[in-house]
Amino acid sequence: MVKLKELIEIEATYVGNMKGNLACAGCGLNLALRHALAALDQHALLVVPACCTSVIQGFGEGYGINAPVFNSAFAASPAVASGFARVYKKKDPSVQVVVWAGDGGTADIGLATLSGAAERDEDIIYVMYNNEAYQNTGDQKSGATPPGAVTTTSSGEKRPSKSVSRLMITHGVKYVATANTAYPLDLYDKMKRAYEEFRGHFRFIEIYAPCPAGWNVDPRYTAKVGKLAVETGYWPLYEAVDGKITLSRQGRRFLDPEKRKSLEDWLALQGRFKKIKPEFLEALRQDIDHSWEFVKKHMAE
Amino acid sequence: MATTQRQIDLLTGNEAVSAAVKQIRPDVIAVYPITPSTHIAEMLAQAVDAGELDSEFVKVESEHSAMATCIGAVAAGGRAFTATASQGLLYMAENIFWAGYGRLPMVAAVVNRALAPGWSIWVDHQDTMAMRDAGWGQFYVKNNQEAYDTVIQAYKIAEDHNVYFPFMVALDGFVLSHTASPVEFLTQEEVEEFVPPFNPLFRLHPSEPMSFGAISKPDEYIAMREDLMKSMERAKKVIQDVNIEFAKKFGRDWGGLIEVVGPEDAEIGIVTMSTLAEEAEVAAEQLTKEGMSTSVTRIRSFRPFPGEELAKQISKYDIAIVIDRAISFGNAGQIYIETNSALRDYDVDTKLIGTVMGIGGQDIAYGDIIERVKNLTKKA
Numbered sequence: 001m002v003k004l005k006e007l008i009e010i011e012a013t014y015v016g017n018m019k020g021n022l023a024c025a026g027c028g029l030n031l032a033l034r035h036a037l038a039a040l041d042q043h044a045l046l047v048v049p050a051c052c053t054s055v056i057q058g059f060g061e062g063y064g065i066n067a068p069v070f071n072s073a074f075a076a077s078p079a080v081a082s083g084f085a086r087v088y089k090k091k092d093p094s095v096q097v098v099v100w101a102g103d104g105g106t107a108d109i110g111l112a113t114l115s116g117a118a119e120r121d122e123d124i125i126y127v128m129y130n131n132e133a134y135q136n137t138g139d140q141k142s143g144a145t146p147p148g149a150v151t152t153t154s155s156g157e158k159r160p161s162k163s164v165s166r167l168m169i170t171h172g173v174k175y176v177a178t179a180n181t182a183y184p185l186d187l188y189d190k191m192k193r194a195y196e197e198f199r200g201h202f203r204f205i206e207i208y209a210p211c212p213a214g215w216n217v218d219p220r221y222t223a224k225v226g227k228l229a230v231e232t233g234y235w236p237l238y239e240a241v242d243g244k245i246t247l248s249r250q251g252r253r254f255l256d257p258e259k260r261k262s263l264e265d266w267l268a269l270q271g272r273f274k275k276i277k278p279e280f281l282e283a284l285r286q287d288i289d290h291s292w293e294f295v296k297k298h299m300a301e
Numbered sequence: 302m303a304t305t306q307r308q309i310d311l312l313t314g315n316e317a318v319s320a321a322v323k324q325i326r327p328d329v330i331a332v333y334p335i336t337p338s339t340h341i342a343e344m345l346a347q348a349v350d351a352g353e354l355d356s357e358f359v360k361v362e363s364e365h366s367a368m369a370t371c372i373g374a375v376a377a378g379g380r381a382f383t384a385t386a387s388q389g390l391l392y393m394a395e396n397i398f399w400a401g402y403g404r405l406p407m408v409a410a411v412v413n414r415a416l417a418p419g420w421s422i423w424v425d426h427q428d429t430m431a432m433r434d435a436g437w438g439q440f441y442v443k444n445n446q447e448a449y450d451t452v453i454q455a456y457k458i459a460e461d462h463n464v465y466f467p468f469m470v471a472l473d474g475f476v477l478s479h480t481a482s483p484v485e486f487l488t489q490e491e492v493e494e495f496v497p498p499f500n501p502l503f504r505l506h507p508s509e510p511m512s513f514g515a516i517s518k519p520d521e522y523i524a525m526r527e528d529l530m531k532s533m534e535r536a537k538k539v540i541q542d543v544n545i546e547f548a549k550k551f552g553r554d555w556g557g558l559i560e561v562v563g564p565e566d567a568e569i570g571i572v573t574m575s576t577l578a579e580e581a582e583v584a585a586e587q588l589t590k591e592g593m594s595t596s597v598t599r600i601r602s603f604r605p606f607p608g609e610e611l612a613k614q615i616s617k618y619d620i621a622i623v624i625d626r627a628i629s630f631g632n633a634g635q636i637y638i639e640t641n642s643a644l645r646d647y648d649v650d651t652k653l654i655g656t657v658m659g660i661g662g663q664d665i666a667y668g669d670i671i672e673r674v675k676n677l678t679k680k681a
Contacts, residue, residue: 068513069511071515076365076366076369076395079365079367079369081373083379086373087373087374087378090357116363116366
């Protein structure tokens with residue numbers, strides 16, 4: 001694993017998302033972008049559908065991302081990226097095409113396009129930064145919104161959230177990983193591994209990216225909320241190679257429910273769960289249990 | 302040129318298009334099957350599989366993704382091709398506009414087919430007419446030879462730095478796509494000499510980080526759209542020049558923007574497009590024999606729209622009948638609307654009558670056109 005000191009040095013020499021971009025205070029996705037781009041060693045070409053990243057990159061000269069960005073139609077990114085990847089495969093194989101998309105663009109409107117690119121095993125790293133609702137347009141419910149979370153279009157729902165990572169594992173995607181902005185070293189390593197070890201294949205990384213503005217969280221707690229998502233067992237950290245899951249070192253112990261921290265304490269930090277009803281809380285617990293059952297079932301021997 | 306031995310084959314419209322595309326050798330071909338354009342995808346995929354064609358064939362999961370893949374390919378500096386029809390073109394629509402407004406030159410063959418509901422797999426022009434404002438050039442061809450020639454010309458025109466926007470080559474479903482007629486090929490050397498390698502004005506690459514399609518302020522947005530409008534204007538000359546160069550080299554002249562067939566001093570004009578125009582040529586000949594001197598003015602380039610050339614030609618007629626194969630509901634056929642506006646722009650007072658024929662695949666023979674022209678001129 002990369003050392004903290006090393007990551008600091010790498011990010012001091014190459015800044016992927018520059019100062020003065022338009023991210024909100026405490027933005028989780030902005031951290032994710034910084035670490036991800038650092039791992040890709042200035043070879044990344046980003047394809048970005050409508051999402052917070054379309055906004056935070058800013059406009060005009062001196063825009064805020066130090067990498068080429070193609071802004072695509074909402075549901076089109078994996079296919080646009082396929083076109084880039086097919087041309088650069090022959091013309092310049094050093095280019096790593098990356099789709100950088102939110103949860104709405106991935107779990108909802110872009111799901112068929114994602115499925116197609118995954119099935120074709122396109123040479124793309126797909127990053128879904130999950131801030132669990134349509135945050136760019138102001139926190140509307142998406143397919144990835146967890147049970148009980150209040151959004152501007154829902155007062156909390158019982159249905160489990162749609163896990164695109166699990167869907168990608170069952171799609172037969174070569175490399176699937178979950179990551180979290182509160183674990184930058186783990187995130188960096190996974191991006192690096194996807195880039196260096198599984199080149200030529202479709203790779204999918206889902207990053208938990210807290211959204212203080214949308215979740216009604218104090219911006220200083222972005223890392224804390226992210227860390228607790230892992231420590232409560234809500235967000236298992238793993239890698240799956242050819243469908244076989246290996247738990248990541250930093251989150252491995254939370255396989256044991258006894259080691260997990262209090263779900264209620266974590267929810268209390270987030271305004272969106274402030275008045276969570278008991279039946280929604282129960283649905284959230286069941287969703288967590290379900291995701292661990294899947295992990296256990298697909299764990300490498 | 303007479304010394305060059307060229308191959309002549311009996312080809313359907315779909316075969317003619319795929320033959321041209323094989324010689325153009327795009328970097329990326331992304332196609333989703335839809336009747337009546339499917340054969341184009343099949344033949345190109347088979348050519349790639351057989352190693353005859355060194356293109357990346359992307360078997361996408363939708364038309365929306367077919368166009369998106371072409372968009373990515375061109376933004377990477379590659380040459381791209383797709384083919385579709387009807388609902389497929391409409392499903393692509395969001396990305397059709399993205400490619401047009403994004404100034405990504407490529408060629409799409411659109412096999413014209415009516416829109417549902419009721420399901421109809423047969424020809425009319427409602428599909429491409431729905432895309433007329435997408436920032437694409439639109440050619441409508443009258444036969445399979447022109448389909449072949451126009452695909453080749455369209456790449457040369459689209460990739461010209463004075464033009465630099467994508468083009469559709471529209472051919473009538475079944476009437477052309479599934480009907481064979483003789484097509485003369487250019488040699489591979491001729492195609493490569495006529496259409497030089499794609500020299501992109503810009504491409505995205507990590508060596509020079511920049512953003513494509515970021516948030517744009519109104520003044521920037523307006524500047525981009527004005528530039529597209531100016532490029533459309535410039536394209537008119539490029540289309541004519543390319544047509545002349547093609548005619549000189551290969552002996553076939555499709556008229557450039559418009560094609561006029563019939564007596565110079567015709568009193569009646571039939572203004573239409575595609576296979577209806579070729580059918581109208583027979584009708585005009587017959588009408589002229591009967592004493593109603595008639596010629597056909599065929600619009601080959603609907604975008605850019607040749608308003609000036611049309612007005613000039615129509616000013617020679619006493620009366621002109623515009624036949625549309627599509628309708629702008631609540632108004633009239635699109636060719637009629639736009640031709641009418643061109644006559645006003647250029648102070649032409651020729652009597653213009655619009656009529657709609659052949660939608661939903663209704664078979665139109667020259668006799669039907671003769672009858673319609675007689676009825677309409679009688680009333681006028």
